[in-house]
Amino acid sequence: MKIALAQINPTIGDLSGNALKIEEFFAKARDQGAKLVVFPELSLCGYPPRDLLLRRDFLAEMRETYVKLRRKLKGAAVILGLACQQAEDPLLPLLNTAVCFKDGEEIARYAKNLLPSYDVYDEPRYFEGPQRVSVFKLDGWALGLTICEDIWNLPGFTPYRYRFDPVSTLAQEGAQVVVNISASPFHVGKGELRKRLLSLQAQKNNVFILYCNQVGANDHLIFDGHSLAFHPQGNLLAEARDFEETVLVFDLDQEPVLQPVSQRREESLLKALVLGVKDYFRKTGFKGALVGLSGGIDSSVTAAIAQKALGAAQVLGVLMPSPYTSRESVEDAQKLAQNLGLKTLTVPISQPFGTLKEELQKALGKEPKGLTQENLQARLRGNILMALANEFGYLVLNTGNKSELAVGYCTLYGDTCGAISVLGDVIKTDVYALAREINREGEIIPERVLEKPPSAELRPGQKDEDDLPPYRLLDQVVRGFVEEGQTFEELVDRGLPEETVREVLRRLRIEEYKRWQFPPTLRVSPQAFGYGWRYPIAQRFFFHRQ
Template sequence: MYIALAQINPVVGDLHYNTEKILTYTEKAKSAGAELVVFPELTLTGYPPRDLLFCNKFLDAVEAGVEKLLPASRDIGILIGAPCRDAGKLYNAALLLHGGKVTGKQYKSLIPFYDVFDEQRYFTPARERNCIDFKGIKLGVTVCEDIWNDKDYWNQRRYDLDPVEEQVQKGAQLIVNLSASPYSYGKHRLRCDMLGKAAAKHGVGIIYVNQVGGNDHLLFDGSSCAVTRNGTVCLQLENFAEDFAFIDTRTLQEKTSDSCSVEDISWIYKALVIGTRDYLHKNGFHRAAVGLSGGIDSSITAAVAADALGPDNVIGVSMPSRYSSQGSKNDARDLARNLGIEYRVVPIENMFNAYVQVLNPDGTPLVDLAEENVQARIRGNILMYISNREGPMVLATGNKSEMAMGYSTLYGDMSGGLAVLADVPKVIVYELAEYINREREIIPRSVITKPPSAELRPGQKDEDSLPPYEILDAILKAYIEEIKSIDEIVSLGYDRDLVVDIARRVDRAEYKRQQAPPGLRVTSRAFGPGRRMPIAHRWHLE
């Protein structure tokens, strides 16, 4: 059988757009002679639709969308994902359309409720799992999480049931997985390994079709693939781009060389680019404004924005104060020139001086935290003024290391509609800079080599307030992503007082983070829906 893999980027809730895209790719598949075209999980609605699923009119429109697709299935099978009402319950369904009607249906069995997933809020698990017969082949159709519970692969399993194993026992000759699997760095290699082990274990080929694109804070890499019965990836689709490819099921019976692509820093960069582009475009924005300090975070943010939206759609704004070095001002100017973005200079000295004069008893600067933060807040106000008047979305520039430690200013550098680097540790920010400069110097070398500084007081350096980033990021990863205890982190070789101080500062900054704009998730545990900590609490690990 000749099968098409349609890796598409749906828009959550735009049923007309998604339906038309399904029809377009179905026609492409039919024209190429495919007998079946496979789309991602919840293709029709986009993933995750969240509380739209509580709206009956939305579900009515989903059913109308399925009806609209039926005529296109007269000469080809269409396997799509959609929410499905059945006997008063809602299911996350894979629907096979063929011959102008729905000829096969399999509901998702494993309903995740951890990390960023909250599907148990909406969906009921499938009561049974059966194969779908299509043109003489028994298809074991699974939906995303259904394929992630092999008892021989995972040390700890979240569910007692393995839908793949059950379908193979019922005679499945091919496993097809419709997926909307959010990306985090390192997940692609894990996914390839898991699929390969499952295929080899059961002696069946696997076709895996994943959503691509950004929806809110979640990024989907696509990276759809076909795996032979021997466990090798014989077809690999693009990462972070819509893609379309074909596989002959006879190939899945053969030994092939492994085509699983290798992750590197480019994956994080492409994730940020598609996440920024989709977040703005799907929210109706086409331009962005970035405050350019001459530092590395704002430089990376501006570079991502220029790539995502085009240089003509990015405004870089330098807002120097009395503490801004000439080097930083030059770096901001040179970066904007290298990127080809619009560059503006709006000095904040007069505004800052007005605050100092009004709020200090004798008008003399105290050079304290209040004066440091008011500079950031003046800059945030300037950017929001530009946003209100001219329409661009403001992009916040803080990285994960700073956000973790509360080294950021509410209503200042945290202002904006999207925090591009909110899940990128500082050490990876530097790797991104080198990647951006891989062919020519875009980010000035001095931005990369100078000690990071907020430049809010004379001689200020980040390491006056924070440990060296190499140490800080390692401890933050252990504490936030790996959820290790103080003792476990100390056992890795770190000073106990330092670990305790970092953990306490992370905990104390929760109130700030929950007022921050959404960030793009690229690690295994980001701030936001995947880390639901209380703001007001008195539990401390030490």
């Protein structure tokens, strides 16, 4: 049987637009001889639709769109995803559904059983799992349907185990081919993790595994596509490219079909962030981005990503020098803009900073303290960026990184402003790795930016490591605690300095209120701050030993 995995980039809520995209990709697959065309999880409405699922009008339009689409697609079988009300009682929780139909007639219907509620997932809020499966025949093959999390129920692949296992149940009921329609968000290393999982499932259950994943970005979540198929012996049968829409056509009993995919960690990270920015603007309808250019590594990498995502004409760099901005930083920002082909504006903050400082001194009867003066500068820059956003109808890209966000090394309503955070899930050492990836084929980010010690330049001679542990240590604590769930004792046992670990975890706990007010952050790690990080602000559980 010739099969097509159609990894598409749907827009959440654009039911008619998504239906047209499904028609387009169905035609491409059918023209290549596919007898079965598989689309991702909730492909009709886009994933995740969140509280759109609570609207009756949204559900009614989705149902109508599906019925019309089912009548149109002729000449091959189709599997796609949508959300459905339960026929017995529309007030029961919804079903996250996969349907298989051919020439207008529905052949099979399946509801997702395993509903994740960890990290960025919140599916029990909307759906329930019926704890049952079914096997159906298509072109002489026994097929079973699963959806995303249904296939992850092996030890070590999720934070907890589920009592019911859809894949092994399908195998016991005679399925030869298990189809998994998915909307599995990207993080660095996820591609290899999926390959290992799917190979194990294929071998364990002696079935073909067909895995079709969504591609594109929706808000903070990035989906890499990278659809896959595995033989019952665990061998890779087909592999789709990552971070692009594609149709992957292959036959169950022929040679593997392998499309090109990213080969390096930094390559996939850069592609993910570019796609995240590109889709955020395309799907919200905004045309241009503003980036504050300081001459430092974070703003340089953010600007380069924006230029790749939107094109140079749609990115405006803003220089906002203060009394403490070095000549080298201005030169580096200008050189970066020149290399990227960006237009720039320069709005110095020395005069408004001086005026505000004088007025505060009058009110206080003394000179404002150092931290107050530093944060004044950051908030002036935030005001300028937001004013220019109003003026041009652009969105501001936040340039902060995960290491600084973890310990609150940022200013509320200053450098925390923006419509989306590009690097908020990227630790500082990975920001440098991204810069080297951007410069892989020639200098874009000036070499001096990679060599000089990072500095906020908010006071004379300031360096980040005057206020923070060295990034090589800070990043290990952040990655170990936030992304890997390690404890204080485990981090110290790894050889990290006890005082450094204690101080980082102390600051991480008390700065939670800042993260609650941070922009949406593109997720590229197993655990990002933001939607999937749900720690309370007012709490007294100390992560570090007292």
